[in-house]
Amino acid sequence: MIVRIVRMFFQEDKTDDFLEIFEQSKHLIRHFEGCKHLELLRDADYKHIFCTYSYWESPEHLENYRQSDLFQSTWAKTKVLFNDKPIAFSLQQHTFVQ
Secondary structure (H helix, E strand, C coil), X not given: CEEEEEEEEECHHHXXXXXXXXXXXXXXXXXXXXXXXXXXXXXXXXXXXXXEEEEECCXXXXXXXXXXXXXXHHHHHHHCCEEEEEEEEEEECCCCCC
């Protein structure tokens, strides 16, 4: 299982535009093969900063999504709204041995 976190910094007057894009695409992303969970979080102090938090079955599923037309079209509409470079990273669950 892969957890993908993307922190995005928007122009303050473009947050509603982003929310509309997310609303239109969230169901498609959630039903993309390998996506197990997707949620949108908003920074408690800075209302123009959002994070997506998603679970993917494997790195390959995430990469398939990132190469898809769905991602390419959604990202193209989203990235023009940024006021700073997004921060994205993937994590794997770690099992501690006792």
